Amino acid sequence: MKVIEIPPCTHCTNNNDLFQCLNRTDLEDFSSSKRGNVFKKGQNIFYEGNHSHGLYCIYSGKVKLTKWGSENREQIIRFAGKGEVLGYKALLSDSPYNATATAIEDCQVCHISKSVFLSKLNENKKLAFSTIQLMAGNLRTIEDTLITVSQSQVKERVARALLLLKAKFGLEEDNVTLSVTLSRREIGELASTTIETAIRTLSQLKKDQVIAFDRKKIKIIDMERLFSIAKLDY
Amino acid sequence: MKVIEIPPCTHCTNNNDLFQCLNRTDLEDFSSSKRGNVFKKGQNIFYEGNHSHGLYCIYSGKVKLTKWGSENREQIIRFAGKGEVLGYKALLSDSPYNATATAIEDCQVCHISKSVFLSKLNENKKLAFSTIQLMAGNLRTIEDTLITVSQSQVKERVARALLLLKAKFGLEEDNVTLSVTLSRREIGELASTTIETAIRTLSQLKKDQVIAFDRKKIKIIDMERLFSIAKLDY
DNA sequence: GTCAGCGTATGATGCACATCATAGTTTGGC
DNA sequence: GCCAAACTATGATGTGCATCATACGCTGAC
Known part of the structure; x- marks a missing residue:
């Protein structure tokens, strides 16, 4: 990977979900x-249980957030890509990270x-409001996930996982290939x-x-079928 | 139930999770x-999918928040008791309610x-900050739930459900009886x-x-065992 | 008193999925 | 280029839990 210097926030061209509202x-x-x-692919940015000293803002690359279950299985909570902010929950509730962040691609992170x-x-109302909206959105998403996980079977969940990856990271130029690469283990998680x-x-989906x-x-060859397997509207 | 007039907010003695920070x-x-x-027991306060016109604040009574899965099963997302505020997510993300609120006891709600x-x-920074912290806490809780649900088996989840009820609503004076009464169906949900x-x-737990x-x-006769079945620390 | 309706309870059956086992295939380090 | 380690793949087996079926007790309507 070519390591370029990360530009100052004032010149950052990423669509930041939280800091867009800020002035110069x-x-x-x-x-x-x-x-x-x-962070190289596979490296951890922070660990579940550790204490937070600030926010991470992804300048480039992709990150997964995972959490350990009571058993021995790791579970992916969500993904984050460029422009997204990590670790705000820990910071705002003044508690340890409750997930581990790992680069799934080489990343540049501020x-x-x-x-x-x-x-x-504290001084910027817009920022506070952005934060609130970001969290409200996250809450909705995860509540939906909760239902899906507990009430659907594997085929449906795998289909949803693929669609999530498409929605989150998009497709390559050919318009069919997912732009993220995950291992089978990660898809399972x-x-x-x-x-x-x-x-x-x-x-089976391939067959x-x-x-x-x-x-x-x-x-993704047959998007419509995939949606129907996921029991979502096309 | 004796219906008393709900006092003005300035005289409300509930420990409100969001409005405590406000001045007179x-x-x-x-x-x-x-x-x-x-709202009488069993009545709905608002419905999943409906649009929000404001906040609900529970003055007395207990409420469950449920959500429909893709199948035909209803799932309880969380509970709320007196002093808690409902419907803020829908309001803040300007989207329909994503859960249904139902009284599980007779309730008085503002x-x-x-x-x-x-x-x-918008004008009160303290309120904004309270909202942020409330949501950060909710997010943490639900992320934990997500892991529990997907990686544990029924016995563990039922044990956790009982402990959740105890933590949320407490015990009666005898110090063993849960103060909430739920049907078996609701415990299942x-x-x-x-x-x-x-x-x-x-x-089985009874046996x-x-x-x-x-x-x-x-x-709850044997709290320690219940914790260990739930795979939580006593 | 009777009967409908609901909540609770328990057995029988089947299936989705975890687990265990094993092997081929790719990847990276030296 | 070689070897170890990690990833992918597939079969065999077991089991947790949903589903279906049935029944019993309680409550309220009339």
């Missing part, structure tokens, strides 16, 4: 205190200190199942010509 | 626009209009299982002398 001065404050970091963010949050069952289910494999990549 | 003037604004309502709340939220399995699991039944009420 606020961004400069963030920028002057921020710290850029590079770190903004707790104090700077909290003081901005996303769909709340074991690696074996994930593999079997994906194989049914709903999806296809291209090396590590997954192609 | 703010509370008076809320109070003058609020509308009191009584309704605060959308515009009054939003304008207060809480533990993400069917009514039959909920009944069987509770019977193992972990819990006991007293008419409709459930007594």
Whole structure:
């Protein structure tokens, strides 16, 4: 990976979900205190249970957030891509991270200190409102996930996992290939199942010509069928 | 039930999770626009999919929040008791309710209009911060639930359901009887299982002398065992 | 008193999925 | 290029739990 210097917040061209609302001065404050970091694929950005000292803002790359269950299985809670902010929950509820963030691609990530963010949050109403809306959205999503997980079977959950990946990270130029590459284990963690069952289910979907494999990549051949398997509206 | 007049917000003695931070003037604004309502056990306060026109604040009684899955099963998302505020997510993300609120006891509930709340939220930093913290806490809880549901088996989930009820609503004076009464179906909906399995699991717990039944009420006999079945720390 | 309706209870059966086992295939380190 | 480790794949087996069926007790209507 070519490591480029991360530009200052004032020149960041990412569509940031939280900081878009800020003006130049606020961004400069963030920028002057921020710290850029590079994380290679597979490296952890922070760990479940650790204490938070600030926010992480993804400049480039993709991240998964996972959590350990009472058993020995890891579960993917959500993904984050460029422009997204990680670790705000821990910071806002003043508690340890309740998930582990891991790069699933090489990443460039900025770190903004707790104090700077909290003081901005306190003085800037727009930022507070953005934060609220971000969290409200997250809450809705995860409540939906909760229902899906507990009341559907594996085939449906795997189909939903693929559609989630499409919705979140999009397709490549060919308009069929998912732009994220996950291992079968990770797809299993996303769909709340074991690696074996994930593999079997994906194989079945392939045999049914709903999806296809291209090396590590997954192609969605029959989007309509995939939606219907996921029991979602096309 | 004896229906008493709901006092003005300025005289409300409930520990409100969101409005505690407000001063007298703010509370008076809320109070003058609020509308009191009584809901009998079993009545719905609002419906999943409907549009929100404001907040509900529980003055007395207990409420369950449920959501329909893709199949035909209803699932309990969370409970709320006196002093808790309902419907803020729908309001803040400007979207329909994503759960149905139903009284599980006779309730007295105040309704605060959308515009009054939003304008207060905009002008009052403390309120914004309270909202943020409330949501951060909710997010943490539900993420934990997600893991539990997907990775544990029924016995563990039922045990956790009982402990949740204890933590949320407490015990009666005898210090063993849960203060909430739920039907077996509702316990099933809480533990993400069917009514039959909920009944069987509770019977088993009774046979193992972990819990006991007293008419409709459930007594927790062996708290330590219950924690260990739930795979939680005592 | 009787009967309908609901909640609780329990057995029988089947199936989806975890688990265990094993093997081929790819990847990265040196 | 080679070997170890990780990933993918597939079969065999077991089991947790949903589903179906049935029945009993309680409550309220008339």
